[in-house]
Amino acid sequence: MHPALQGMLTIAIGVGACITYFWGSNQFLDKVLYPPKGPNAGRNINRANMIRPWLFLFPAIFALSLYLAYPVVETLRLSVTQRIPGGGSEFVGLDNYKQMFGESKFWEAMRNNMLWLIVVPAVSTAMGLLVAQLTDRIRWGAIAKSLIFMPMAISFVGAAVIWKLVYDARPPGTEQIGVLNAIYVGLMGGEPQQWLTIPFWNNFFLMIVLIWIQTGFAMVILSAALRGIPEETVEAAIIDGANPFQVFFKIKVPQIMGTIVVVWTTITIVVLKIFDIVFAMTNGQWETQVLANYMYDKLFRSNDWGVGSASAMVIMLLVTPILVWNVYNARKEMR
């Protein structure tokens, strides 16, 4: 069968099944189980209304349990077992964790993750805030905004490929196709550099890719927040003698602090899970390893799902508190 036809068929079956489920289960509830007639009509209506929300929630709860909750439990189980050669597995306690904590590559990944964690959310949020404030004041601000937002539409791998070209190096004497080397060689008279192989600093070259993507996100959210500030508080501050910097830092920023925290923590969560960019650009070589790529290496390259699962648990433990904090703040913002 033609793949397009197959796709359409899948959609038709999926949508049909959904309609059948929701319609059918409600019909069953109203017509068979608790019909709103007879001697117990009132009680039946109440009971049906109590059950109805669960009918609608069930598919989502089921899918989330199967694809999210179960894998977490299974990963936890795998992280305390080890494969026995020839098939089967055995319980080994915290051995996988001990082994992992003994590896220097793991600590390199931890260090780099922390570095990402500090730099990327801070720079993205600051740049987003700056751009949001500045583009609101110029005529071509809308165009600038769309341009800055555009990287959001590019996949991380796609962005990695683009930036690999920016950092590309050709032998000395030949024409440089990487923008960075073209500038470095052409304008500053240096030797072409393999930027991604310079330890420690190459981390920042990777971070720039994510900052490039996330600034647009921060800008859009913060721009909306800035517009929500009552214009009169700004005018009152001007009359009270505040200069533009004071208006921005003392009147505007404090009023959108809640939104800034939400943007910051949202980007933090993206950073903790960062994988694609490192995978596609350096694959963790030259001291650029990060936790998610470390996990991938263990799980799918070394086929060591014990240590791989242990590192997955570490990532989850790191993300959870930030996620809780993020949801808490986002809810506070919505009130």
Added chain:
Amino acid sequence: MAQLALRNLVKRYGSTEVLHGINLEVADGEFVVFVGPSGCGKSTTLRMIAGLEEVSDGVIEIGGREVNHLEPKERDIAMVFQNYAIYPHMSVRKNIAFGLRSSKMSKPDKARRIEEVAGILSMTELLERKPSQLSGGQRQRVAIGRAMVRDPSVFLFDEPLSNLDAQLRTQMRLEIKKLHQRVGNTIVFVTHDQVEAMTMADRIVIMKDGRIQQVGTPDEVYHRPQNTFVARFIGAPSMNMLDAEMSDGRVIMPQGQAIQLGGLTTAQPGRITLGVRPDDLVPVESDMLIQGKVTVREPLGSETLIYVDTPGGEIVVKADGRKPPAVGEVVRLGADPANLHVFDRETGMVLR
């Protein structure tokens, strides 16, 4: 010397002119109220005085000094906004202190000044609260306190009472008036509510379509309106306007009655509008001005508004609340000729 002077003030947005040359002198310590319908330019004028809008043409002087190109903070003004505009993330004390930030006062002096202002506005116990913990009236008080703390030579109020409920509005109206009597600064107050204008102002400036219609004390604008707009805008219910003819120096009413009026600026025969306030119309036996049938009664307690259908159109009369005429009854109404207002029907300008 005028504390505040506007000379030929013009405001244009692109090619649209919204203020067509405003001229006004405000004396030191005077309480001036700008009043007019939405879009008449009263708020724009105020914002130009504050320095929030550019002056397209003309001059603004504060304390004898041209301020056209000065920053708001250099103009020695303070402004209270309609939506209070207090900073939500600062305590009341910090809100008030914000205006003193750039002042050269010493720290203890600033603290003393804040306490003093809080005392005047009786909100000392609110100083540590956040704005979200305050009621509407308290927020407005904070906004006024923030304006007062710098002791500006001109206070600007932009419809500060519009967001308050009716009872609180009456109370704040009184408080602002008392405050003015106590501190004595010059105040320019913008409102669309003619009652606010009448009760608070030393002088009222009535505006419409970017032009001043009349400037005068509450008494003057009420008793001697310069045109039909002012006559109808000031006073509630509005002045009744009856179409009439003028001939031989006498006013001929729609039902044929002729009235002799003194003090007319013109004796030209022509079509005129006769204005008479609902309070000035009384039931009469002889010397009737107009008669008609009562269609609706609105009892207000001390008085009753009755709507009378006459050949000149529907008119409103304030009648005694104890024995108002019944609906359907034909009433004969008269008025003291001194209380009649005569306007040119074409130009709307007063004729006496």
